[in-house]
Amino acid sequence: MPIPSLPIKLLDGKKGLVVGIANEHSIAWGCARAFRAFGADLAVTYLNDKARPHVEPLAAELEAPIFLPLDVAQPGQLEAVFDRIAATWGKLDFLVHSIAFSPRDTLAGRVTDAPREGFLTTMEVSCWSFIRMAHLAEPLMKEGGTLFTMTYYGSEQVVENYNIMGVAKAALESAVRYMAAELGPKGIRVHAISPGPLATRAASGIPEFDALLEKAKNKAPARELVSIDDVGAATAFLAHDAARLITGQVLYIDGGYHIID
Template sequence: MSETAHDPLATVWNPDDRISDMLQGLRGLVIGVANESSIAFGCAAKLRAFGAEVALTYADARTRDFVAPLAEQIGASMLLPFNVEQPGELEAVFARIKHDWGRLDFVVHSIAFAPKDDLHGRVIDCSADGFARAMRISVYSFLELARAAEPLMTSGGALLTMSYYGADKVVSNYNVMGLAKASLQAAVRYLSAELGDKNIRVYAVSPGPLRTRAASGIAHFDELIEAALSRSPGHRLVDIAEIGRVVAFLVGGGASGMTGDTIYVDAGLHNVA
């Protein structure tokens, strides 16, 4: 499907077309929904479509105006404020989840950030403050979520984060975010080793380029889109619904024999030289 083929809401969520009850009884937290084009929304919608209950978060009051209608549309159980840079908000989110649900089965982490000047500049010129903030928001927040979720995953669970091919290879204009995503993928491997004996599985999902609000900050992003359309097998992009279906598979029992992996959902683009 091309990025303009369908309205995102109609593609991602149809309340009259429940897919299955594969995830019935599972409860999870999805971080990073900003609007209807967010990868996190594709994940949340498909997790609901497969029967899971979801809690969503919003970063600030302005974002809440976009997220609240989406939370209502998919029947999210909770909508909570959460900005990783605001002290106490993570603790408040998990206190609410513990109070209302008593446990947690999955977490989807779909946030990343680097200051514009550092993102658009050469890696060698990245400021110390910009590098620290990119790592704090894009990587360390995943560790924080994992640490908070661990005691609530009493019957095991799944932790998922979003990466990109720029973690593996040099992608023009991805710059310091490539370093952050490489660190994030390393974190997935280490967490999978540390949490494996508790039956907590950990994954990175690596989508191809999509037109999301976060991606709009990358310089010359249209060139990445055109390259993906030109080079990928089938000459197509993926959409957020396809990413959401893969996340639903990873959360469910079908992926019980997998952990520590980076799963590519990019229409095969990463296989093409």
């Protein structure tokens, strides 16, 4: 599906990094499409050589001038991405962190039983990597900017089978608030985007996910599931100067699901 053409390029001239595109069903892809439609130039990463064939055509559709591998667990790769952005653009206006991971045995087990190694891996990829990206982005956001990460309702309510990822997302949302307070004086905004359940590759690792989708559709006031394009449009708005005094938020894009008991 081609990127839609919009008559007003609200983000024309803005430069952004999008991390987490795995395929055309990814939340990060919905965000990237929206940012590009609004006129932004994008840097795009892919996880590894296995992922590259799935992501490269999407990066080409975005006309991304920067396309690099990024596995945050591999030393030096994250720094290399930011070095390339600094050399190519000399600035960064926004970034989207849309990655999370937990070893299968850790994710499937009880939080009470989480092994130390599995817990640390979950936290490193799902939470610390966003903090590290913020650290590297800060000097490139000389005129302010916006940092986005993806979270989920399971951070504040116990969602069956979400398990240790709920703990990681709770830490991630807390990090958003602290970094928003620290970076706010520099004009850098920080947000956690909390979509309703989506049929993404990452979600496929959660047991009984189809039942969760059906529950969300029936329970949400809007009576429909959110799409990656819904998430993308809302995220792109928050990167615009019109949203310059909105920061530290967990923005729910879920048809109102989170307000219903």
